[in-house]
Amino acid sequence: MNKDRNNTTENKRDEELILGRNPVIEALKADKLIDMIFVNPEAKGSISLILKLAKERDIPVKQVREVKLDYMAGGAAHQGVIAVGACAEYVEVEDILAIAEKKGEDPFIIICDEIEDPHNLGAIIRTAEAAGAHGIIIPKRRSASLNHTVFKTSAGAASWLPVARVPNLAAAVDELKKQGIWIYGTDGAGENYSGADLRGPIGLVVGSEGFGMGRLMKEKCDMLLSLPMAGKITSLNASVAAGIFMYEIVRQRAIK
Incomplete structure (x- = not known):
């Protein structure tokens, strides 16, 4: 009791x-x-x-x-x-793009498609901040928000990494594409991530814990990427998979 x-x-x-x-x-x-x-x-x-x-x-x-x-x-x-x-104010997508421009860097944005578990969202924010991403975009509905669980799981990263909350995620992706940003989705049916060129302006879409990306979001992506799975388990936790993709982007950007 x-x-x-x-x-x-x-x-x-x-x-x-x-x-x-x-x-x-x-x-x-x-x-x-x-x-x-x-x-x-x-x-x-x-x-x-x-x-x-x-x-x-x-x-x-x-x-x-x-x-x-x-x-x-x-x-x-x-x-x-x-x-x-909420624990913090959200920003606009334009604010995230402005941060990249001010730093003189190609935009590096993480797009969370219906990540409803606040622990996963917090972990994604933590890795994204450490990897040098310029911001996170989440949908207003069917998504975890910036609550205390997210802040705690992110180990403080949520205080530093801007998060934009949009009413229509697909429309936000369309706007990013108009800005010359390539959109890569994470999906088991995609191409092996190791063969993709992940340099330049990029938006990485991370799908939900149980169902992955929605059909419309898949259609919006310029390319779908997958991780090689050699074991009996056919999928990884959303935040773990996101971390692998993010650091592949970091690795490729470091190559001169």
Whole structure:
């Protein structure tokens, strides 16, 4: 029993939660940075105002059962609604490109396609920052956000590496391609990564943990790359695979 209580307490520390209708309404009115709002679809009254304000600010709303809200709140009163605050501001894709330009380097951008596990996103950010990537792009929906788990897993890298959060990942990729950036996707059916020329402006797409890249994102890629798999396991953790690809890019860029 004590262990369960400790886990619940740790869960509350892990994210900045705003519980209850009035607190969430005031946070929305004050333009507080909010990643997502969880609501019980059966809740009435001022919930409609919360949905309206969330729509105006383009904040994702996820409908969940009461038991999910009870678990998130750790026993505290939530009145059918919980908002999850972000730990940091997001940037625009243009800001990431500007960083590369200021450094006099070809853009090196990691594009996360529905990476929903915050531990994986944090690990990807950590490796990307160490590898010298200029930024990360994530979708607004169906993705982990910059919460405390991501910051902790990234070992502080999330404080240094810019993250852009876009409403349409495919459209963002189209814009990158217009800027002369080549888009490489990571997929088991792709070509062996060791034979690809990964120098120059590059955007590396990392697919989700369970399903890889979506069909549309695959179609947007200029090339699909794969890792050789000699064992019985046919796939790697998303962050591990991303790290291998990133450091192949680093290796090739170091060759004069």
